[in-house]
Amino acid sequence: xxxxxxxxxxxxxxxxxxxxxxxxxxxxxDAAQRLPALAALVxxxxxxxxxxxxxxxxxxQVLVExxxxxxxxxxxxxNALLWLVTDTQPLRLLSDSGILSGQGFVGxxxxxxxxxxxxxxxxxxxxxxxxxxxxxxxDDYVWVEAIADADWVGFLDALDLGAAGREHGRRLPFQILExxxxxxxxxxxxxxxxxxxxxxxxxxxxxxxxxxxNVEMRQFIDEHQAAIADKRDPALDDKHLLVLLGQCEQIxxxxxxxxxxxxxxxxxxxxxxxxxxxxxxxxxxxxxxERRPVHELNELRVRFxxxxxxxxxxxHSVSELWQQNVELLATRITDNASxxxxxxxxxxxxxxxxxxxxxxxxxxxxxAMAMIKxxxxxxxxxxxxxxxxxxxxxxxxxxxxxxLHFTIATKQPAMTASYLASxxxxxxxxxxxxxxxxDLVVRxxxxxxxxxIGNVLPAxxxxxxxxxxxxxxTGRHYLEPETARYLLVExxxxxxxxWLHAGVAGVCLFLAGLISGYFDNKxxxxxxxxxxxxxxxxxxxxxxxxxERFAVYVENNLGALAGNFFFGCxxxxxxxxxFILGLPLDIRHITFSTSYFGYAMVALDWQLARSMVAMxxxxxxxxxxxxxxxxFSLALFVALRAQRVPVSDRRELMLEVARRALxxxxxxxxxxxxxxxxxxxxxxxxxxxxxxKTPAAG
Numbered sequence: 001x002x003x004x005x006x007x008x009x010x011x012x013x014x015x016x017x018x019x020x021x022x023x024x025x026x027x028x029x030d031a032a033q034r035l036p037a038l039a040a041l042v043x044x045x046x047x048x049x050x051x052x053x054x055x056x057x058x059x060x061q062v063l064v065e066x067x068x069x070x071x072x073x074x075x076x077x078x079n080a081l082l083w084l085v086t087d088t089q090p091l092r093l094l095s096d097s098g099i100l101s102g103q104g105f106v107g108x109x110x111x112x113x114x115x116x117x118x119x120x121x122x123x124x125x126x127x128x129x130x131x132x133x134x135x136x137x138x139d140d141y142v143w144v145e146a147i148a149d150a151d152w153v154g155f156l157d158a159l160d161l162g163a164a165g166r167e168h169g170r171r172l173p174f175q176i177l178e179x180x181x182x183x184x185x186x187x188x189x190x191x192x193x194x195x196x197x198x199x200x201x202x203x204x205x206x207x208x209x210x211x212x213x214n215v216e217m218r219q220f221i222d223e224h225q226a227a228i229a230d231k232r233d234p235a236l237d238d239k240h241l242l243v244l245l246g247q248c249e250q251i252x253x254x255x256x257x258x259x260x261x262x263x264x265x266x267x268x269x270x271x272x273x274x275x276x277x278x279x280x281x282x283x284x285x286x287x288x289x290e291r292r293p294v295h296e297l298n299e300l301r302v303r304f305x306x307x308x309x310x311x312x313x314x315x316h317s318v319s320e321l322w323q324q325n326v327e328l329l330a331t332r333i334t335d336n337a338s339x340x341x342x343x344x345x346x347x348x349x350x351x352x353x354x355x356x357x358x359x360x361x362x363x364x365x366x367x368a369m370a371m372i373k374x375x376x377x378x379x380x381x382x383x384x385x386x387x388x389x390x391x392x393x394x395x396x397x398x399x400x401x402x403x404l405h406f407t408i409a410t411k412q413p414a415m416t417a418s419y420l421a422s423x424x425x426x427x428x429x430x431x432x433x434x435x436x437x438x439d440l441v442v443r444x445x446x447x448x449x450x451x452x453i454g455n456v457l458p459a460x461x462x463x464x465x466x467x468x469x470x471x472x473x474t475g476r477h478y479l480e481p482e483t484a485r486y487l488l489v490e491x492x493x494x495x496x497x498x499w500l501h502a503g504v505a506g507v508c509l510f511l512a513g514l515i516s517g518y519f520d521n522k523x524x525x526x527x528x529x530x531x532x533x534x535x536x537x538x539x540x541x542x543x544x545x546x547x548e549r550f551a552v553y554v555e556n557n558l559g560a561l562a563g564n565f566f567f568g569c570x571x572x573x574x575x576x577x578x579f580i581l582g583l584p585l586d587i588r589h590i591t592f593s594t595s596y597f598g599y600a601m602v603a604l605d606w607q608l609a610r611s612m613v614a615m616x617x618x619x620x621x622x623x624x625x626x627x628x629x630x631x632f633s634l635a636l637f638v639a640l641r642a643q644r645v646p647v648s649d650r651r652e653l654m655l656e657v658a659r660r661a662l663x664x665x666x667x668x669x670x671x672x673x674x675x676x677x678x679x680x681x682x683x684x685x686x687x688x689x690x691x692x693k694t695p696a697a698g
Contacts, residue, residue, distance in 0.1 A: 015059065018044055019066060027076040031087075034080050035124050035133060041077070042134050050139050053146035060151055067158045078159045084130060086171045093128035094179035094285060095186075098311030099277050100270065132312050141310040149302050156298040173228055176289050177221045183282045184217040187248065190275050195268045199255045209247035216241050224289070238286045245279050252276060345440065346447045352671045355447055359454025361406035363591065366455070367462045369397040370595035374479065374487075387576035395568030402557075402564050409451035410509055410590065410627040433649060438656040442667055449669050452624060455591045463598030477603045484603035487596040488612070491588070493619040501588040502623040504574060506630025508587065512567035513635050520559030529555040590624030 022041045029037040045063070047055040067074045122129040135144070190196070191210020197203050203210070220236055227234035252272055287300050346352045372393050381389065401408060470478045479487070489495050523529065529551035532538060539547045571587045578585025597620055601608070661668055 015062065016066075019059075019062065023066070023070075023073045023076060026080055027072065029080075031083070034083055035130060038080055038084065039134050039136070042140075045143075046137070046140065047143055050142055053143045056143040057147050057151060060147055060155060064151075064155050064158050067155070074159060078161060081159070082161075085127070088125055088127040088130050090127040090172075090175050091179055091182065092126060093131065093308060094176065095182040095281070097128055097131075097308050099281060100274050128312065131308060135309050135313060138313050138316075141306070141313040144309045145306055149299065149306075152302040152305070153295065153298045156301060157295060161294065161298070173289060174225065176285055177224055180217060180282065180285050180289075181221055183278050183285065184214045187275065187278050187282065188214040190271060190278070191248070193271055195271055196255065196275075199258060199268065200251055203251070209244045209251065213241060213244040213248065216244060238290075241286065242283070245282065248275070248279055345443050346450070346671065347443060349671050349673075352446070352450055355407065356450050356454045358405060358407040359409055359451040360458050361404060362401045362408050363455040363458030364462055365397060365401050365404075365406065366408075366459050366591045367466060367595045367598070369393055370463070370592050370599070371466070371478075373592075374483070374596075374599070378483075383576045383579055387573040389572075390575075391569040391572030393568070394572045395565040398564035398568045399561055402560055407451055407454070408591065409448060409455045410505075410624070410631065430649060430652075434652050434656050437649075437653045438660055441653070441657045442660055445668050446671060448628060452590070452628075456594050456624075459591045459594040460598045463595045464602055467599050467602035471602070479599055479603035481604060484600035487600045488608075488616050491593045491597060491616050491619045491623070492612075493615065493622055496619075497584055497586070498588050498593075498619050499622050499626055500584070501586045502590075502626035503630050504585060505571065505587040505589050505623075506627050507634065508567060508570040508574070509627065509631035510634040511570065512563045513631070515566050516559040516563030518559070519562040523555050523558040528558065588623045588627075590620060590627055593620045593623050 022037070022044050025040055026034070026037040045056055045059050047053065067077060122132055124130055124133065135141070188211050191203065191208055220238060220241060223236040224234045252275055255268075255272060284300065284304060288297070288304070346355050373390060376386070376389050376393065398408065467478050470476075477484075491498050493499055532551045532554065533547060538550075541547075542550060571589065575586045597616060601613075
């Protein structure tokens with residue numbers, strides 16, 4: 001105990017000694033040495049290990065105590081910070097830091113790659129580069145954000161920036177006004193983008209708030225510059241500016257809502273995100289310019305400080321670029337996919353049995369596709385020709401399944417995950433969000449279960465019947481024994497990479513869901529049906545009425561048709577791509593694996609060791625679980641990111657689903673009794689009451 005106490009005392013004394021040395025260096029530093037001296041103070045605050053954020057909080061508290069008790073230390077740190085803000089050029093930091101650039105993913109990736117090989121030169125005369133020199137580690141934002149805003153505000157309050165800031169910081173208001181002008185011009189330019197005008201034509205017909213705010217901003221800046229020069233209060237406030245910015249945000253909101261119905265492009269999604277960020281930056285700069293109590297001003301400074309540190313630390317991060325683009329792409333795609341996903345979730349028992357019939361129909365077509373695949377494999381083809389033939393077999397087969405309104409169970413998750421995420425984001429509060437989400441997940445799992453049953457039973461029984469029919473008619477088995485054993489080994493979980501290949505199929509299922517959402521969005525955003533009606537040859541061929549019906553069908557089904565076809569192409573070409581790359585790349589899909597199992601068992605006259613049969617059955621079941629788990633997990637991750645559902649809500653949702661599964665496990669496989677309509681319930685209760693009175697009357 002004493003040893004621990006003395007160790008803590010020695011550590012505290014060492015920490016204070018290091019702080020005193022950093023402050024002494026700051027006091028003796030000239031203009032050229034102030035930035036390295038401030039960097040030394042930041043290094044003292046920075047914890048050695050990233051997860052030791054408590055160390056950073058404790059050190060900041062020690063610094064606050066030192067500043068409050070030592071006037072010389074307070075003056076040294078305050079003068080250094082004021083010098084940093086007023087004697088460097090802050091325009092790039094105020095106007096650009098943390099704002100999404102218009103650069104595409106490929107351009108951004110290339111810029112980050114070049115920066116990794118040859119970093120940019122940092123100019124200490126620029127405040128943005130000075131921040132990069134002070135917070136030089138790429139993870140500094142973690143401990144900066146871990147320290148509560150109140151602690152940082154307490155540090156600024158202790159420095160007493162009020163009077164000293166007015167003496168040393170007369171340049172800063174002019175610099176903020178300059179940044180306001182830059183951001184205002186940028187908003188005006190973005191508001192004139194053809195992509196935005198196309199989605200909100202009223203901008204051209206009426207006075208655009210994006211342009212009007214710039215005119216108002218010019219007057220605001222001129223008045224404030226004159227007021228600062230004359231040392232008087234400005235006669236113009238920012239109330240009208242805020243009203244105009246609010247109108248800009250209303251237009252952005254209308255375009256977003258319209259995009260959910262009419263689709264959106266990636267460029268429009270990026271444009272709206274940049275507009276929102278620039279409007280937010282403009283409001284923050286206006287707040288920093290206002291005269292307000294020092295404590296409130298310090299709260300704004302801390303908020304901006306944390307944004308800047310994070311933005312500068314992640315400016316050259318490939319992972320941050322990837323996350324930004326995934327979120328933008330997901331936002332664009334999942335809105336349309338969520339509408340399709342609603343059809344894959346059953347609620348009533350009638351829908352439940354309807355899903356079984358739909359899945360059984362698909363289970364009757366897959367054996368024919370598996371049969372064609374075996375026949376194609378028996379012939380010699382070049383790798384490219386084989387990939388094309390397999391892709392056409394799978395792709396056209398899945399399109400046929402869709403045209404007949406049948407259901408492939410494993411294609412459901414990529415659609416239902418988007419529907420789930422959009423439902424969660426629409427909930428009013430957290431409790432409602434968790435309850436609705438858990439109910440939807442249970443219904444989704446139940447729908448998946450019955451769809452798999454509907455797929456698997458015909459996919460096994462029909463190949464057995466087909467194989468016996470061929471045997472009775474030809475006297476020979478459809479498959480050679482060697483081919484049958486090969487097909488069984490390919491589904492074995494230990495003797496092959498079946499489960500790994502099932503994961504690859506799950507990724508393909510996820511990508512098929514994204515492709516469906518992409519083409520659904522493309523159909524409405526690019527107005528493909530309306531453009532098809534401009535084709536004279538199509539109107540002559542089908543007639544005007546049929547051409548219009550065909551255009552409507554394309555609008556409603558293009559995404560699903562494209563998703564099914566491209567999914568088949570991915571399944572058909574995966575093995576060829578693996579062969580070309582020299583990788584063990586292939587696919588395993590539960591419905592096809594079940595069909596191969598049926599064909600192979602008949603070809604071997606069911607003469608197979610029980611252990612082998614059991615392992616193959618386990619392998620097929622595992623293939624199905626992995627297909628569903630991988631595709632649903634990936635789709636749900638992208639959809640939740642697109643809808644910005646908090647991480648805490650995701651954990652609570654999974655816990656609630658687990659609780660419901662333990663409380664009523666039958667709900668995962670069997671739907672509860674359909675709710676009785678209100679009028680029927682009243683009549684039934686009245687009838688029961690009448691029946692109950694009859695014996696008494698007798």
